[in-house]
Amino acid sequence: MTENDIIDTQAPKKNYLQEDTFEKTDPSPQYESAEYKPADKLKGKVAIITGADSGIGAAVAIAFAKEGAHIIATDYDNQEDAKKLKKRIREISGNILWLTGDVGDENFVQEVVDKTIQEYGHIDILVNNAAEQHNHESISEITAAQLDRTFRTNIFSMFYFVKAALPYMKKNSKIINTASVTAYKGSPELLDYSSTKGAIVSFTRSLSQNKEILDKEIRVNAVAPGPIWTPLIQSTIPNENKEKFGSSVPMKRTGEAYELAPSYVYLACEDSSYVSGQVLHVNGGTVING
Known part of the structure; x- marks a missing residue:
């Protein structure tokens, strides 16, 4: 493990509202709020968060660090954003173990879990968040390679991480999956993406009822975001749709x-001690009956 893998927990704290980093997206996404009041709700917990270099994953990593968790973060190749998130978590005084690779590759997933266990010995929280999307007006534009790629990143990775992490998850651990409003409403230009998000909802509900999960008293839930302004949106939706997004x-x-x-x-x-198999809808007021 290198010096850059673990961030010093003794770094100085400061009040901070992230407005001027991750600036490739215009306007810049907001990853934290000065109004958030942490209360040590995750103090000492070991949390793996996939797709944490930017967007939702970065916001979750920052919030978890504020609540006292030890963060294990993955990204694919965005070194600039990763550097900024590491710096921010240093300011919060949190730990972070950073691993770069393809979550659709089961070997990389096993490496993440192995290095987590080497450092901490167990896993308390698994956040399956990594995802990709590609806009296409016609299903004929979706190649076999893209279909495989989207499913590998968005849903296969969740199977891989749960399989690898479960032996090291203690009683009362948590699994949280990122779904999407598109799982319920559909999305005509995101056929493969919305299909994976529907699979994630079913995966979440089914896994929560699995005997092995129940025996270990692990709770499994999901969050289904609506239109959230992230670099993923900036890089994948057509320019003419950005102003009306949301x-x-x-x-x-x-x-x-x-x-x-x-x-x-x-x-x-x-x-959330009595919550499992559920999906929280954070979507700007869209009513979802499911």
């Missing part, structure tokens, strides 16, 4: 990643 929801605006993070904290801590 305008169709009752609240008439996009959400920010920091507005999702408290729902993950809730599912990761004991405030």
Whole structure:
């Protein structure tokens, strides 16, 4: 393990509202709020968060660090964003073990779990968040390679991580999966993406009822975001759609990643002790009956 893998927990703290980092997206996504009041709800917990270099994963990592968790974060190749998130968690005084690789590769997933166990000995929280999406107007534009790629990143990775992590998850551990409003409403230009998100909802419900999971008293839940302004959206939706992104929801605006993070904290801590097999809908007011 290198010096850069674990961030010093003695770094100075400061008040911070992230407005000027991760600046490739215009306007810059907001990953935390000055209004958030941590309460040590995850103190000492070991949390793996996939796809944590930016967007929802970054907001969850920051919130978990504020609540006292030890963070294991994965990304694919975004070194610039990873550097900024590491710096921010240093300012919070949190731990972070950073691993770069393909979550759709079961060997990499095993490496993440192995290094987590080497450092901490167990896993308390698994957040399956990594995802990719590709806009296409016609199903004929979706190649076999893209279909395989999207499913590997978005849903195969969840199977891989649960399989690898489960032997090291203690009694009363938590698994949280990132689904999407598209699992319920559909998305005509995101056929493969929305299909994986539907699979994630079913995976979450089924896993929560699995005997091995129940015997270990592990709770399994998901969060289904609505339109959230992240670098993923900036890089994948057509320019002509960006200005109106989020305008169709009752609240008439996009959400920010920091507005999702408290729902993950809730599912990761004991405030949600009687909640399992559920999906929290953080979507700007869209009513989802499911």
